[in-house]
Amino acid sequence: MFGTKRCFYGMILTKVSQLPHTNTAKRKSAYLWPMLTISQRGQDMPPSPIRKLVPFAEAAKKKGIKVYHLNIGQPDIETPPAILDAVKHADIKVLEYSHSAGNESYRRKLVEYYKRVGIEVSHDQIMITTGGSEAILFGFFTCLNPGDEVIIPEPFYANYNGFACTAGVKVVPITSHIENGFALPPIDAFEKVITPRTRGIVVCNPNNPTGYLYSREEMEALRDICIRHDLYLFSDEAYREFCYDGEYISAMQLPGLEQHVVLMDTISKRYSACGARIGTFVTKNKAVYDAAMKFAQARLSPPGLAQIMGEAAVDLPDHYFDAPKAEYQARRDLLVSRLNAMEDVFCPNPGGAFYAIARLPIDDADTFCQWLLESFSYNGQTVMLAPATGFYGTPGLGKNEVRLAYVLNLDAINGAMDCLEKALQEYPGRVAGKTKSAATAQG
Numbered sequence: 001m002f003g004t005k006r007c008f009y010g011m012i013l014t015k016v017s018q019l020p021h022t023n024t025a026k027r028k029s030a031y032l033w034p035m036l037t038i039s040q041r042g043q044d045m046p047p048s049p050i051r052k053l054v055p056f057a058e059a060a061k062k063k064g065i066k067v068y069h070l071n072i073g074q075p076d077i078e079t080p081p082a083i084l085d086a087v088k089h090a091d092i093k094v095l096e097y098s099h100s101a102g103n104e105s106y107r108r109k110l111v112e113y114y115k116r117v118g119i120e121v122s123h124d125q126i127m128i129t130t131g132g133s134e135a136i137l138f139g140f141f142t143c144l145n146p147g148d149e150v151i152i153p154e155p156f157y158a159n160y161n162g163f164a165c166t167a168g169v170k171v172v173p174i175t176s177h178i179e180n181g182f183a184l185p186p187i188d189a190f191e192k193v194i195t196p197r198t199r200g201i202v203v204c205n206p207n208n209p210t211g212y213l214y215s216r217e218e219m220e221a222l223r224d225i226c227i228r229h230d231l232y233l234f235s236d237e238a239y240r241e242f243c244y245d246g247e248y249i250s251a252m253q254l255p256g257l258e259q260h261v262v263l264m265d266t267i268s269k270r271y272s273a274c275g276a277r278i279g280t281f282v283t284k285n286k287a288v289y290d291a292a293m294k295f296a297q298a299r300l301s302p303p304g305l306a307q308i309m310g311e312a313a314v315d316l317p318d319h320y321f322d323a324p325k326a327e328y329q330a331r332r333d334l335l336v337s338r339l340n341a342m343e344d345v346f347c348p349n350p351g352g353a354f355y356a357i358a359r360l361p362i363d364d365a366d367t368f369c370q371w372l373l374e375s376f377s378y379n380g381q382t383v384m385l386a387p388a389t390g391f392y393g394t395p396g397l398g399k400n401e402v403r404l405a406y407v408l409n410l411d412a413i414n415g416a417m418d419c420l421e422k423a424l425q426e427y428p429g430r431v432a433g434k435t436k437s438a439a440t441a442q443g
């Protein structure tokens with residue numbers, strides 16, 4: 001029926017548009033609008049699985065229920081006042097476009113920052129982007145053709161699906177498992193899915209959503225496979241500063257892989273500055289950098305005011321990260337121990353970032369998370385979690401798992417865990433739990 005209508009209007013439109021004296025506005029309102037279609041890409045673009053429960057949270061709040069938000073990685077730690085002050089006190093007469101690669105002064109400052117974290121790069125290997133999101137997009141646009149494949153260990157940051165869709169790229173997931181804390185899948189799992197269309201691997205270290213911190217051996221295994229098969233390694237290091245156990249290894253530190261690595265970075269989580277929209281795209285591969293510059297030029301420049309913030313952030317004292325890191329670590333310890341103390345719940349201990357995935361004795365994580373908001377409260381409170389299904393590329397996986405972002409203070413985490421414990425006792429879809437895994441520490 002709809003198709004017939006479209007066809008009918010299409011015929012009319014063609015005829016009318018051939019008439020020389022037809023009023024354009026009339027033509028548009030009368031005939032053109034039914035012909036407007038949404039691109040295939042627009043239709044294929046996945047909605048955010050994290051945000052789909054928002055209307056239920058809003059409805060719960062309207063009923064007067066307090067909702068603990070453990071569902072989204074919006075840090076509650078205060079943005080350093082010094083970086084906000086840098087913008088307030090900036091002497092700006094005209095807020096101009098910056099260089100498409102970002103202000104040179106900021107890129108030179110970032111050379112210092114990267115040196116401090118053990119990454120040697122020059123300012124002309126750094127491009128400032130509109131958030132880490134744009135760095136990921138530039139990476140995919142620059143290195144991958146439509147139809148090409150990238151391998152990503154799942155569960156993975158759900159927006160990689162959206163960026164891949166935008167670039168026409170196919171995500172090939174390989175599964176990591178909760179039993180071993182979501183360690184890197186064995187290299188033969190990668191080898192098995194490599195095809196002539198495979199162009200790269202995406203790694204997020206430390207990981208969102210699992211919190212897993214990849215070891216030196218794992219990073220070197222990734223290096224070897226990228227070299228063996230001529231693949232790019234897209235390395236998302238948004239949470240670099242928040243590593244609690246073990247050594248942090250950047251993909252940029254892997255000898256022999258210099259030409260393969262595209263580092264995708266952001267100040268969003270590092271300085272609790274998600275709203276600044278500042279990230280970086282870093283590569284030592286000049287051809288990749290030059291091609292990415294063309295995308296950067298097309299969007300003119302990254303945000304001007306926020307580059308001032310980013311530049312000021314590099315001047316924060318070295319000990320700046322001590323307090324937020326200690327706070328996140330205390331939260332992780334509390335969250336993981338509270339979860340593992342619940343009957344039939346298992347949560348591996350994540351080595352970094354501020355996320356954990358827990359396995360719950362439930363039939364369906366999406367139903368459960370919605371039920372928490374729609375049908376449950378405990379002392380006027382409930383908790384919002386992210387169903388892990390949205391982080392898996394393989395349909396059916398993650399049905400009894402949820403992701404928790406520990407972006408609330410210790411009291412609130414305790415309150416949220418009280419709610420969750422009670423909810424698991426009441427939930428009509430509770431199932432017999434698996435016995436707890438032997439693995440309690442990462443890996």
Ligand SMILES: Cc1ncc(COP(=O)(O)O)c(C=O)c1O
Pocket residue numbers: 073130131132133134157204208236238265266267268274277278279
């Ligand atoms: C792993 C990862 N990469 C990239 C991003 C995007 O960051 P930005 O806010 O800088 O666009 C996020 C945001 O949550 C993230 O978790």
